[in-house]
Amino acid sequence: MRKIIEIKGxxxxxPDGTPALAGINLEVFEGESVAIIGPNGAGKSTLLLHLNxxxxxxxxxxxFARPVNKDNLRFIRQKVGLVFQDPxxxxxxxxxxxxxxxxxxxxxxxxNEVKEAAECALKTVGLLAKxxxxxxxxxxxxxxxxxxxxxLSMSPEVLVLxxxxxxxxxxxRRQLINLxxxxxxxxxxxxxxxxxxxxxxxxxxxxxxxxxVTEGPPREILSDKELLESHxxxxxxxxx
Amino acid sequence: MHHAxxxxxxxRGAPLNKVNARRKIxxxxxxxxxxxxxxxxxxWLFLFYGLITAVxxxxxxxxxxxxxxxxxxxxxxxxxxxxxxxxxxDGLTLFLGCTLKAVLALVLLLxxxxxxxxxxxxxxxxxxxxxxxxxRLLAFMYRYSFLLxxxxxxxxxxxxxxxxxxxxxxxxxxxxxxxxxxxxxxTYERAERVYLAMCARGYDDAKNN
Numbered sequence: 001m002r003k004i005i006e007i008k009g010x011x012x013x014x015p016d017g018t019p020a021l022a023g024i025n026l027e028v029f030e031g032e033s034v035a036i037i038g039p040n041g042a043g044k045s046t047l048l049l050h051l052n053x054x055x056x057x058x059x060x061x062x063x064f065a066r067p068v069n070k071d072n073l074r075f076i077r078q079k080v081g082l083v084f085q086d087p088x089x090x091x092x093x094x095x096x097x098x099x100x101x102x103x104x105x106x107x108x109x110x111x112n113e114v115k116e117a118a119e120c121a122l123k124t125v126g127l128l129a130k131x132x133x134x135x136x137x138x139x140x141x142x143x144x145x146x147x148x149x150x151x152l153s154m155s156p157e158v159l160v161l162x163x164x165x166x167x168x169x170x171x172x173r174r175q176l177i178n179l180x181x182x183x184x185x186x187x188x189x190x191x192x193x194x195x196x197x198x199x200x201x202x203x204x205x206x207x208x209x210x211x212x213v214t215e216g217p218p219r220e221i222l223s224d225k226e227l228l229e230s231h232x233x234x235x236x237x238x239x240x
Numbered sequence: 241m242h243h244a245x246x247x248x249x250x251x252r253g254a255p256l257n258k259v260n261a262r263r264k265i266x267x268x269x270x271x272x273x274x275x276x277x278x279x280x281x282x283x284w285l286f287l288f289y290g291l292i293t294a295v296x297x298x299x300x301x302x303x304x305x306x307x308x309x310x311x312x313x314x315x316x317x318x319x320x321x322x323x324x325x326x327x328x329x330d331g332l333t334l335f336l337g338c339t340l341k342a343v344l345a346l347v348l349l350l351x352x353x354x355x356x357x358x359x360x361x362x363x364x365x366x367x368x369x370x371x372x373x374x375x376r377l378l379a380f381m382y383r384y385s386f387l388l389x390x391x392x393x394x395x396x397x398x399x400x401x402x403x404x405x406x407x408x409x410x411x412x413x414x415x416x417x418x419x420x421x422x423x424x425x426x427t428y429e430r431a432e433r434v435y436l437a438m439c440a441r442g443y444d445d446a447k448n449n
Contacts, residue, residue, distance in 0.1 A: 054436050074442065082440045089433040094359050094383050106442035132359075136386045150441065 002030040004158060004186055005051065005063055012046060012057030012210075020046040021057055022210040028158075033187040035197040035218065038207035039232035044162070044190040045085070047207065051160050051188070052080040064157075078107060081151025085162040087143035091135040096127060096146050099135055103154040121153035122146075125179060141172025145179065158186045165193055194222055194236040206231060249354050254301025256355040261364035268352045272345055280337035286344070293347050300355040310350050311343060318342040358382050380434075384427070391426060395419045 005028040012021040020043045028034055036044050049055040053068045053076055064079055066072045084090045093099040100118040109117065122128040125145040130138060135146060144164060151159065164180070165173045177196055180187065191197060197204060198218050205215040208231045214221065221227065223239045251257060256264075271292075278285050297307065318339055325334030353361065362382075365375050399415055 049436070052440055054439060074444075077440060077442050084433065084437055084440075086433070088387060089430065090437050092380065092383060092434045092437060094362070094379055098359075102438075102443075103441035106444065134386075136383070154441065 003065070004028050004030050005188075006060070006065075007050075007062075008060040010047075010050065010057050010059035010061060012050070012055060020210050021050075024059070024210070024212055026205065026212065028186065028188060030157075030186055031184070032203060033189070033201040035201040035204045036188065036190040036207055037192070037194065037197065037204060037233060038213075042207045042231075043210040044207055046210075048082060048160050048162050048188070048190055051158075052077050052082050054082070078154055079156055080158045080160055081154060081156030082160045083147050083151055083162065083164065085166060087135075087140070087147045090147040090150060091143060094134060095132050096122065096135050096138070096149075097131040099146065100131075100149050100153045103150060107154060117153045117155070121149040124152055125149045126175075139172070141168055141175060144168065144172070144176060148179070156185065158188065159183060160188045162190050164189060164191065165196065166191075192233075194233070195238060198222060198236060198238065206233075247357050249300070249302050249306070250357040250360075252301050254299065254355060256296065256300040256351070261356050261360040262367050264352050264356060265361070265364050265368060268348060271348060275341055275345055275348075278341075280333055286340060289344055293344055293351070296351050297347065300351045302351060302354050306354070307347065307350055311346055314346055315343075318346075384430075387430075388423065388427060392419065392423050395422060 005026065007024055007026040010021055010024040010026075011019075013019045024047060026047075036047065038044055046055065050057060050061060050068070051063065053073050056068065061068045063072075063076045066075065068076060091099050093102055097118055100121050101114050104114040104117045119128060119131070122131055125148055127138075127142060127146055127149065130142065135143060138146060148159070148161070148164070161180075165176050168176065173193075173196075177199060180189075180200055187200070189197075189201065201218055203215060204218045204221045206213040206221060206227070213231065214227065219239070222236055225235055228234055271289075275289060278289075322335050322338035322342070325331055325338055328334055356364075362375055362379055365378075366372075396419060399419060403412075403415075
């Protein structure tokens with residue numbers, strides 16, 4: 001299996017001195033679905049921001065065997081599609097179509113290629129009919145799916161999602177999970193939805209206070225009552 | 241919350257809604273230019289302009305009250321500038337002329353922008369080779385104006401719920417100031433996150449501007 005992401009001894013502190021990540025070691029292989037779980041403020045989002053070079057801490061970070069640095073940023077940002085938690089941050093263009101076309105345009109595609117990529121991505125998430133709606137007027141479920149489409153249009157190989165189904169009603173949540181199931185991409189998902197982890201992921205990484213506490217198969221980690229409760233988590237209902 | 245206070249009258253099927261946005265912008269620019277260079281003493285010219293404006297207003301399908309409100313909002317600024325004319329030779333003519341020109345220009349702007357969808361307006365500006373950064377800024381302003389309004393209303397509602405006295409004294413003003421500050425800080429932080437989201441999708445400032 002091809003190693004897609006390799007992190008060795010990653011440290012990061014925010015400019016005000018708050019430490020966020022301390023000595024993270026992590027490997028992700030092609031085709032895996034990795035869940036990153038942990039309490040609020042554990043450093044999940046901060047870690048994700050490193051994966052396509054939006055933040056850069058101390059330590060060795062390689063994506064597709066290339067070190068994350070200025071020269072590789074363009075390559076890495078095309079390969080790694082990062083979706084933010086709040087769709088209001090992710091969807092900054094007026095209409096759905098413009099948002100999905102933004103990435104391909106930056107990749108320097110021709111106009112007809114941009115159109116094709118954008119429409120294909122919108123179709124995948126089931127929003128082609130709403131291409132010219134204002135993203136602000138879509139439902140939250142639609143916004144979350146549109147946010148995913150905005151990176152799908154860049155044909156990434158890794159999908160990095162920050163709480164993809166937070167605040168969704170059960171129906172929209174189900175729709176999103178089913179959508180994620182279909183993708184053959186490598187997935188890295190930060191979430192509190194442990195039921196979804198059981199359903200979608202092949203490996204779990206438990207993060208707390210900026211460190212990797214443990215990692216392993218979902219069923220094993222998510223049934224360890226003591227471990228979970230000591231990190232503000234609890235056993236999902238289906239494993240009790 | 242659901243609102244489109246900018247585009248309310250843009251898609252109602254009025255004759256002016258159907259005119260190509262690019263054509264409208266060029267027309268507007270030409271008309272504004274004419275308006276500015278027209279000598280004040282040529283009153284018959286203004287009669288003519290007024291007539292055209294009235295016809296365009298009719299074709300735009302905008303409600304009169306909407307127009308009146310918007311013009312009234314801007315009128316104080318117009319007066320402040322026009323007032324300075326009063327102290328010159330032919331002061332009254334200058335004052336009235338300036339006010340008339342400004343009001344005509346305002347009405348035209350409102351008629352054109354009010355009868356066009358904002359997204360069409362942006363697209364047309366792009367086709368007319370307006371600077372990309374300028375268009376993007378306008379697009380962001382439009383996109384996030386909805387959110388900003390929501391945020392402000394929500395903060396205000398939270399305050400109203402816990403506000404016990406109806407007095408509008410200094411403490412009330414202070415709270416309102418806090419709300420404005422809060423919305424400002426949130427907006428600032430959001431701008432940072434949006435910028436990150438742009439970068440994540442391959443945006444490169446150096447190349448795009």
